[in-house]
Amino acid sequence: MRKFKTESKKLLDLMINSIYTNKEIFLRELISNASDAVDKLNFKGLTDASVQVSQDDLAIRIAFDADARTLTVSDNGIGMTAEELEKNLGTIAHSGSQEFKQANAEHQGEDVDIIGQFGVGFYSAFMVASKVRVVTRAFGEDIAHVWESDGLEGYTIEEGERAEHGTDVILTIRENQPGQDGEPGESYDTYLSEWGLKDLVHRYSNYVRYPIQMLVTKSRQKPKPEDAGDDYKPEYEDYQELETLNSMTPIWKKRSSDVTPEEYNEFYKATFHDWEAPARTISFHAEGTLEYDALLFIPSKVPFDLYSKDYQKGLALYSSNVMIMEKCAELVPDHFNFVRGIVDSADVSLNISRETLQHDRQLRAIATRVEKKIASDLADMRDNDREAYEAFFENFGRGLKYGIYSSYGMKKDDLADLLLFYSAKQGKLVTLKEYREASPEDQKAIYYAAGDSTERLAHMPMVTSVLARGYDVMLCTQDVDDFCFQAMQTYDEQELKNVAGGNLDLETEEDKKAAEEAASENEALLSAMKEALGDKVVRVAVSPVLTDAPSALSSDGPISLEMEKVMAGQAGAEGIKSQRVLELNAGHPIFATLRAAEKAGDTEKIASYTDLLYNQALLVAGLPVEDPVAFAQAVTELMK
Missing domain, CATH: 3.40.50.11260 (Rossmann fold)
Known part of the structure; x- marks a missing residue:
């Protein structure tokens, strides 16, 4: 038994129990490692004329045995020598793929597409396995080697047998754990089922560039016997067939000119579980110091949970065709939270588990470009397909407005022209x-x-x-x-x-002078009306702009009448009120009636009419009347 290096037990325990938050990603990690091994052999064949590699033969295989509780991930890649086994698997967090990637950086993305970087992905297998056995034979060698460990103290390396170059990673899957003290148990059987493995491959590794194959069970009708009678009922039999589980070529890596709108639509509906085709598809590729591909979709309809607290925004993040995060919130701003899509970049710095991102300049640069691209495409729709844009805005315009408000106006230059x-x-x-x-x-x-x-x-x-x-x-x-x-x-x-905010600066000098004169001449009336309303208004004034209506409500200060109405329904904001102003039309007959009452000293009539005008103005402004019964009685009195 050889001991793990670098504080093995503590570090391995950290790898298994702390770094990864989702057990099922172990298969993604093992497939990524297998893809790297195949890529290294493929690259060797491209750079060394003496090495003959058939592209059609390169593949990754998955097999399981539910009875023996084993899961095997195999590849026919470069394999490992005993020394490489010791170096790569004996030292936790050492990455042979990272070394290879750095040594051949100039070819990355062309002839080689190395995924692994951290050398810890392999150890995620111990989240689901009680024992891991690695059988590997290096390309060009005759002897295979076997690495085996239970993930506790150490490992063994022995000579073994393998028919050809490549690697088999054989996991002994843990037994199911029953629940205790009301806590749910842990089931591992999904990793020993055909449907469970197919789902994981499709979800995380669907676009790995090499075929991921597995024997799957299918059903077919048996041939009808020649002597079968008229009452013969068809019989079926199960058989196994090697099936490629992944599609390999991601649609976002293709030129948009090579993809039909129907293909984009079908991809969108299948990937994002929508019944309708997207309203807009945005595909672009960025080159330079930071390279990435992006495929974005604007839905035709509002997702049912868009405005719920449970809604999660974000774009799917891939690195070299392997899904890292299903929803990376950092890639899309809140005001574009309705956008769905995928960003694939091998340049983004990932953290050690690949499940979250380091908040670095690469991520911010991609997010900035994505935001600008969405805004640009929406502007194009606005200018060239107005009907479609108006339908879009009906669905998602509220979010754009909120983007300006929530940024305290900082986003107005980006979003104002989209409103x-x-x-x-x-x-x-x-x-x-x-x-x-x-x-x-x-x-x-x-x-x-x-x-x-x-x-x-x-x-x-x-x-x-x-x-x-x-x-x-x-x-x-x-x-x-x-x-x-x-x-x-x-x-x-x-x-x-x-327009309900007062100080509209609409009046002419003549209008302003007439309003000032009316206010001065009727100062006692305005004062009596203000006294009748009390603290319901901050003042009663003569309006220089009203034309037909006898009165209207406006507001002073930052809180408008509409804001007051909106906040009235929000917890903690019920007491927030606008500073209401009752504005009067001095040219309206009712104003003359009020003047006559004031001259006659009829304070009761002034108070009654003032209350009627105020409540009438509330109704027109869409605000609730404070005492509907009293208002109805006052109207009834007028009708007698």
Whole structure:
């Protein structure tokens, strides 16, 4: 028995129990090692004329024996000498593949595609195996060698037999562990089943460049006997057939010109379990200091759980065709969380278990490029397929707006031109750029109104007042709209203004003078109305912009009326209120009625009418009336 080097027992225990979080990845690691061994032989054949290697014969085999509880991963690659066995498997965390990769770095990605880097993947086998036996014969040697260990203290190396060069890794799979004290048990039988192994290969190693083969059981109809009667019932028999489990050639490595839209669609539906074809497919390859392939998809419909707390964003991350992470969240920003796809790069620095990434510059560089590519492709859809883009925006536009808000406006330069809003004047969805292009030259700001529906917003007093002056208003109906605009503050050097926010700067000097005179002349009335409303409003004022309506609500400060309404339904934000202002139309007949009541000293009528106007303005703004019963009674009194 030879002892493991480098504090064997502690380090091996770390390898088995701490580094890897998912037992089933052991098969991925063993297949990756087998692929490396085949790659090394293939490379030797390409660089040494004396070595004859048939590409068609290179393969990886998987076999299992459920009764003996053994699983074997075999390859016909370069094999290992006794010295290499000692070096690679006797020293934990030593990587022969890494040494080979560094020595032949100039050929990586061309003639050689080495996957392994850390020399610990092999030891993941002990997560599921009570014993591991490695039978290997180096290319060009006549003698095979056998390495064997139970993963505890050490290992043995002896001479053995193997018919040809290559390596067999034979795992004795652990017995199932029953549950204890209410805790679930551990089942290992899936690693000794045809369906379980096929699933693992397809999930993690489907695009390894060499065929992964396994004898699978199939059924076929027996030939009908010549003397069979009319009542003969077909009989079936089981047989075994060597089947290639992986597809080998990843679709993202192919030129987009060589792949049909139908092939992309079928790949998307099969890989991401969607019934519908994607709305958009984005395929690109990056070269230079950092090389990678990316295949991205924009779904046609919103995933059912997109806005749930359980939704996980991220792109599948592959390294040299081997899946490392099913969802790498770092590769896609939150505002593009709906994007599905794959990124494959051999250059990304992985951590020792390959299951998570080091947060390094390579990862950030890929993520930045992916984000820009998605934005660019969406802009292309917006400009060249507007109908499709409007359908996309209906599904996912909310996330783009949230991206601006959650970044405190830092993402507005990247996302603002992708937003669409309903134009009250044009009667259709427009971009901010299109809104600006259609604006009169004298327009000083970009106006919007936020509420529940475009129909209701179109009839709001402040909206009709802005439209009456020839300016457009964007009608915004999503809860994030007002927050998004406040984070943006400006677009194309023009301020974004909520029409219910006051200070719209729409009035002419004549309008402003008339409002100031009306406020001065009716100071006592305004004061009485404010007293009647108490702290419901911060002030009552004469509006210089209202045209038809007798009154309207606006707000002072950063919290708009729509924000108040949105936050009212959120835990911990119930008490947040806007600073409400009741604005009056001095040219409306009701204002004259109020003036008459004030002159007559009818404080009761002023209070009653003020309350009616305030509640009426609340309803128009989409806010709840504080006392619906009292409001209904007041209206009834007027009708008598």
